[in-house]
Each structure stands twice: as structure tokens, then as C-alpha cells.
Amino acid sequence: MRAHARKSATGGVATLVRRAPLRGLRDRILHELGMDIVSGRYPEQAILPVETDIPARFGASRTIIREAVNALAAKGLVEARARTGTRVLPRQYWTLFDADVLAWHFAAGPDAAFLRSLAEIRVCVELEAAALAAIRRTDEQVERMMMAVGDMGSAETTELFAAADLEFHSLVADASANPFMASINALVRVALAAAFTMSSPVEDPASKRVTVERHRRIAQAIRDGNAQAAREAMQAVIWEGFERAEARAK
Numbered sequence: 001m002r003a004h005a006r007k008s009a010t011g012g013v014a015t016l017v018r019r020a021p022l023r024g025l026r027d028r029i030l031h032e033l034g035m036d037i038v039s040g041r042y043p044e045q046a047i048l049p050v051e052t053d054i055p056a057r058f059g060a061s062r063t064i065i066r067e068a069v070n071a072l073a074a075k076g077l078v079e080a081r082a083r084t085g086t087r088v089l090p091r092q093y094w095t096l097f098d099a100d101v102l103a104w105h106f107a108a109g110p111d112a113a114f115l116r117s118l119a120e121i122r123v124c125v126e127l128e129a130a131a132l133a134a135i136r137r138t139d140e141q142v143e144r145m146m147m148a149v150g151d152m153g154s155a156e157t158t159e160l161f162a163a164a165d166l167e168f169h170s171l172v173a174d175a176s177a178n179p180f181m182a183s184i185n186a187l188v189r190v191a192l193a194a195a196f197t198m199s200s201p202v203e204d205p206a207s208k209r210v211t212v213e214r215h216r217r218i219a220q221a222i223r224d225g226n227a228q229a230a231r232e233a234m235q236a237v238i239w240e241g242f243e244r245a246e247a248r249a250k
Contacts, residue, residue, distance in 0.1 A: 133175035
């Protein structure tokens with residue numbers, strides 16, 4: 001992954017999503033082992049050296065190591081068995097909506113397949129969120145969407161643009177008046193923050209203008225009560241953002 005993309009992704013998580021700082025040795029071990037697994041240092045089916053290398057690496061007691069491993073197990077990354085040890089589970093068992101797991105993916109440098117999967121789940125959810133928002137939105141919500149679009153247009157840094165982008169999509173989810181839509185948006189907030197940072201077009205004025213205008217079309221379709229136009233405009237925004245992020249992830 002290019003250095004620019006890696007820096008942008010990790011910066012997006014740190015800047016846009018205020019996560020609690022690591023507290024104590026247990027949290028540091030959880031973070032570093034999570035990164036090791038997501039990055040492939042410990043690949044699927046690998047046995048974690050919880051009795052040998054890991055205690056020596058961190059200078060931690062077995063109790064603290066066990067607590068960190070239990071936290072990884074709760075996220076679906078590992079499974080501990082009495083005779084075979086602690087094994088890294090296949091990716092399909094991982095809780096990808098977990099904020100830590102998402103953050104580890106972007107910190108490690110997401111590949112194109114991961115970014116495409118994120119775009120696909122966004123299409124499944126955000127197109128209908130936009131359509132419902134066109135039916136259920138309030139005037140205040142539309143006004144706030146337009147303000148977020150204006151903030152995107154005036155943003156001069158990647159971080160400011162991505163923050164306004166994230167605010168816009170959160171407003172659309174809220175305007176759908178469907179609590180599940182809003183909940184899913186909250187679950188993937190870490191991923192969206194990093195993805196929007198990766199796909200920010202601030203460094204290309206022409207691309208920035210196009211992106212801002214496409215977001216404006218979503219807001220206008222929602223304002224006008226045009227559900228189909230809102231879907232189509234949202235789809236264009238999602239795939240355009242994916243293409244920029246994909247190019248920067250190579």
C-alpha cells in the first residue's frame with residue numbers, strides 16, 4: 001500500500017473517530033495482537049504462542065495475556081482450545097462491525113477487496129437510507145445536509161473534507177428515521193472515517209468539485225422527495241469514492 005494511503009487511513013481513524021486511548025498493558029497487548037492477526041503476521045489457522053513468545057514479548061503475566069486473548073476471542077479472531085492452543089480463526093468468523101477490528105484493518109492498510117466489500121455493504125444500506133430520507137426527512141435535516149455539503153466545498157484539508165463527508169452520510173442515515181439504518185451507520189463509523197479520508201479529493205480541485213456536486217444532488221433529491229434520484233445519486237457517490245480509495249490502496 002502506498003505511504004500516502006496508509007498515512008491517510010490511519011490519520012482518518014485517529015482524527016475523525018475519537019477512540020479511547022489505550023489503557024494499561026492489557027489494552028496494548030490486545031491492540032498489537034489484533035494488528036498482528038489482521039495484517040497477517042499471524043495468519044488464519046496459526047497457533048498464537050501465548051505460552052512462550054507473547055509473554056516474553058510484552059513482559060506480561062499469563063493472566064493479562066489471557067484477558068487480551070479472551071477479548072480477541074469475543075471479536076471472533078481467535079479460538080482457544082485446551083489441547084491445540086489458541087488458533088486464529090478464518091476471516092469469515094471475525095466481527096467486522098467491531099470498531100477495533102475495523103480500525104486494525106485500516107491501520108494495517110486495507111486492500112482493494114476489503115474496500116470493495118465495504119462499498120458493497122454501503123450500497124446495500126445507504127441507497128435505501130437515502131430513499132427513506134426522501135420520504136421522511138425534516139426541513140431541518142435537509143438544511144443540515146446542505147450545510148455539510150457546503151463544508152465539503154470549503155474544506156481545504158483532507159481531514160476537514162472527510163469530517164464533513166462523514167457528517168453528511170450520518171445525517172442521511174438519521175433522516176431515514178429507521179433506527180437500524182442509523183445503528184449500522186454508527187457501527188461502521190470507524191471504517192467510513194478512514195475510507196472517506198483515503199478517498200478525499202481535496203488535492204484535486206476538479207475531482208473535489210464533482211464530489212461535492214454529487215453529494216449536493218443527494219441532498220436535493222432528498223429535499224424534493226425523489227427516492228429513486230436519491231438512490232442513484234448515493235450509488236454514484238459510493239462507487240466514485242471506492243475507486244479513489246482503491247487507487248490509493250495499491
